Amino acid sequence: MANICVVDDKELLRESLAATLEREDHRVTAFGRPDEALPAITQNQYDVVLTDLKMPGMDGVSMLREMRAAGCETPVIVMTAFGSVASAVDAMKLGASDYIQKPFDADMIVVQVERAMKQARVVAENEALRTNANDMQALRQMIGDSDAMIETRIKIARVAASQGTVLVSGESGTGKELVARAIHSASRRASKPMMCLNCAALSENLLESELFGHERGAFTGADRARKGRFEMADEGTLLLDEISEMALPLQAKLLRVLQEGEFERVGSSLTRRASVRIVATTNRDLKEWVRSGQFREDLYYRLHVLPITIAPLRSRVEDVPLLTSHFLAQIARRDGSEPARFEKSAITLLKAYNWPGNVRELENVCERAATLSTERLIPADLIENWLVNTSQSGGAFSSLRHGRMLEDMERSLIEHALEQHGGHREKSAKALGMGVRTLGMKLKQWREESKRSETRTDVPATSSADEAIVGGSRA
Numbered sequence: 001m002a003n004i005c006v007v008d009d010k011e012l013l014r015e016s017l018a019a020t021l022e023r024e025d026h027r028v029t030a031f032g033r034p035d036e037a038l039p040a041i042t043q044n045q046y047d048v049v050l051t052d053l054k055m056p057g058m059d060g061v062s063m064l065r066e067m068r069a070a071g072c073e074t075p076v077i078v079m080t081a082f083g084s085v086a087s088a089v090d091a092m093k094l095g096a097s098d099y100i101q102k103p104f105d106a107d108m109i110v111v112q113v114e115r116a117m118k119q120a121r122v123v124a125e126n127e128a129l130r131t132n133a134n135d136m137q138a139l140r141q142m143i144g145d146s147d148a149m150i151e152t153r154i155k156i157a158r159v160a161a162s163q164g165t166v167l168v169s170g171e172s173g174t175g176k177e178l179v180a181r182a183i184h185s186a187s188r189r190a191s192k193p194m195m196c197l198n199c200a201a202l203s204e205n206l207l208e209s210e211l212f213g214h215e216r217g218a219f220t221g222a223d224r225a226r227k228g229r230f231e232m233a234d235e236g237t238l239l240l241d242e243i244s245e246m247a248l249p250l251q252a253k254l255l256r257v258l259q260e261g262e263f264e265r266v267g268s269s270l271t272r273r274a275s276v277r278i279v280a281t282t283n284r285d286l287k288e289w290v291r292s293g294q295f296r297e298d299l300y301y302r303l304h305v306l307p308i309t310i311a312p313l314r315s316r317v318e319d320v321p322l323l324t325s326h327f328l329a330q331i332a333r334r335d336g337s338e339p340a341r342f343e344k345s346a347i348t349l350l351k352a353y354n355w356p357g358n359v360r361e362l363e364n365v366c367e368r369a370a371t372l373s374t375e376r377l378i379p380a381d382l383i384e385n386w387l388v389n390t391s392q393s394g395g396a397f398s399s400l401r402h403g404r405m406l407e408d409m410e411r412s413l414i415e416h417a418l419e420q421h422g423g424h425r426e427k428s429a430k431a432l433g434m435g436v437r438t439l440g441m442k443l444k445q446w447r448e449e450s451k452r453s454e455t456r457t458d459v460p461a462t463s464s465a466d467e468a469i470v471g472g473s474r475a
Contacts, residue, residue: 218267
């Protein structure tokens with residue numbers, strides 16, 4: 001059953017067509033004039049449109065042209081008399097699905113309608129497959145099986161289906177731009193441009209020109225007119241990276257574009273319009289910046305429509321092995337070599353590290369290790385000093401004992417996992433990538449070591465770390 005619109009100035013034909021199609025269980029709405037039908041048609045209320053070509057006032061070709069200009073892709077079948085085949089061909093060029101010559105019998109029009117509906121379904125299915133492929137490709141770049149990454153992928157998929165403004169927050173190096181690109185690639189705007197602009201990289205005047213464009217002679221050096229990112233991203237997506245660094249006067253101009261969809265080039269009074277979806281990123285606490293007067297509150301609420309917060313790497317260290325495999329495989333493809341991999345003790349080091357530079361820092365470590373290692377299996381001692389040297393002020397490596405660094409790191413990592421999961425062994429073991437039994441054995445070993453140390457007079461009493469292990473080892 002389909003929703004069908006019939007447009008013909010002859011009442012008898014309208015009624016006849018409606019009766020024929022209704023006998024096939026279709027719903028039919030009939031109009032005598034194209035200008036009456038257009039508002040409903042362009043709102044995509046119908047599955048198929050049947051229209052006569054020759055009508056007083058607006059004809060069928062003009063109506064079809066208006067439909068396509070409004071972005072309406074509803075299949076159209078044009079009805080034409082014998083002498084108007086040339087006009088039917090013109091309609092086909094404008095995107096009509098088919099045409100039928102008068103006079104025609106009832107069976108023929110039913111077949112034509114069914115054919116148009118089938119073609120529309122094929123187009124819709126192909127579009128869905130293309131969109132799903134984009135979704136998969138975009139989300140495939142979001143590496144990790146941690147709860148935090150699963151939640152992020154779910155949010156990206158939901159946000160991509162919307163048209164709202166997105167604010168992506170997270171520490172430097174967490175992959176905010178990657179998230180923004182995934183949102184665009186999985187959205188209905190994927191076939192349109194995505195433009196990017198780093199708000200921290202330019203002065204206020206240059207940033208305004210980059211955003212809105214400028215006219216010739218607008219300022220020194222403006223020897224020709226130039227489009228801004230808003231114009232270039234029309235119908236697509238504009239990524240405003242590090243939005244917190246934008247000057248307050250420019251924030252006010254950006255707010256107007258978000259509210260009205262209008263802007264002027266620098267040096268021009270001509271108002272222009274663009275349909276652009278904004279994805280903004282920040283590594284700041286924008287609420288705090290609003291309180292301190294460094295960011296406009298009204299702009300904050302305009303941006304904070306669909307928020308996504310990216311977890312730092314230190315809170316999802318179970319993703320480290322997957323990330324290292326991904327980066328090392330990328331490096332191997334680029335260099336035309338066999339992929340390297342980290343030995344188990346090296347992975348333990350990487351998972352225990354605090355990662356102040358997040359995923360970007362891990363990628364750099366993988367690049368350096370793959371380049372400097374003489375073996376395909378990268379040893380822990382190659383990367384150990386790189387990580388320690390970046391942690392001399394404290395953090396994950398500040399209490400490690402010389403000669404027992406790997407043991408202490410493993411213990412520190414297990415303590416952290418148990419604390420994160422409320423002492424639950426099964427969840428902690430899953431996050432650590434080890435078996436529950438293995439975890440239990442290590443806890444038992446450390447408890448026994450702790451008891452032995454308590455009986456020795458030359459060894460201090462149980463440390464707080466030992467107490468954390470003992471007290472946090474419940475199933």
